[in-house]
Amino acid sequence: MSGLWQYFEENNEIFAALVAALAILGGLLGSVIGAKIQANGGRDQAAAAREAAAIAAEAQRVAALWTVRQVQIAEYIQGVRKVDRLACQYYLEDSADGALRMQLDEVQEDLSLKQAELELVAPTSVVHATRNLMFSINKIVQVSASEGPGAYRYHAVHSQTSNEESNVSALARQAVYALNNLRRASESGDLAAREAAYQVASQAVCSSMGWTPRQTGIALRYCLNTRSAEGRRRRAKQGLHEGTDALIEAARTMLKSEDDVAPTVPTQRRRWLRRSRSEAVPPTA
Structure with a gap:
C-alpha cells in the first residue's frame, strides 16, 4: 500500500x-x-392518483344512485296517494261521465312506469314491496269503481232530508224510509217482501231525486249490500295502507334513513409518501 x-x-x-x-x-x-x-416515486404517485380517481368515481356513482332511488320512490308513493284520493272521489261525486275513470287510468299508467324504473335500480326488497302494493292499488280502484257510485247516490238521498225546501226534504225522508224498508226486507230473506219493497223504494227515490231508473237502481243495489260493500272498502283501504307502509319501510332501509347519510370515502392510501418517508429514515444499527 x-x-x-x-x-x-x-x-x-x-x-x-x-x-x-x-x-x-x-x-x-x-x-x-x-x-x-x-x-x-412517480409510479407510486400515479398509482395513488388512479386509486383516488377510482374512489371518487365510485362515491359519485353511489351518490347518484341514492338520489335516483330517493326521487323515484318519492314519486311512486306520491302517485299511490293520488290514486287513493281519486278512488275516494267515487264516493263523493257523480262519476257517470267517465272523467274520474280517465284520471285514474292515467295515474295508474304512470305508476306502472315508475314501478318498471324501480325494478331496474332498486334492491329486491323494494321491488317486491312495489309489486305487492300495485296489487292493493288495483284492488282499491276496483272496489271503489264498483261500490262508490252506489254509495254516492245512496248518501245523496239521505243528504236531501236536510234540504231547506220542505217539499224536497219531505220527499227525501219518504225515500229514506223506503230504503230502510228495502234493507229490512232483504235481511228477512222473504223474496216477495223484498220485491215489493224494491218497487216502492224505486218510485220514492225517483220522485225525490229525479234520477233515471238506471241511476236509481245503482242506489238501491248499494242499499241491499251496504254492509258487505263497506267491508270490502275497509279491507281494500287497509291493504293499501299496509302496502304503502311496507314500501316506505323497505325504502327507508334502502336509503339508510336512520343512519348518517353523509357520504363516506375510504382514506386514500398514499403509498408513495410512506415509501419516501421510509427511505428518508436511516436504518438503525
Missing part, C-alpha cells in the same frame, strides 16, 4: 486524473440511483 502511495506521489498527474474519474463515476452512479428513486 505504501508503494502505491509513493507511486501516486511521484506521479501527481495520474493521481489527479484518477480522483477526477472517481468523482465522475460517483456522480453518474448518484444520478442513476436518484433517477431510479424518482421513477419509483
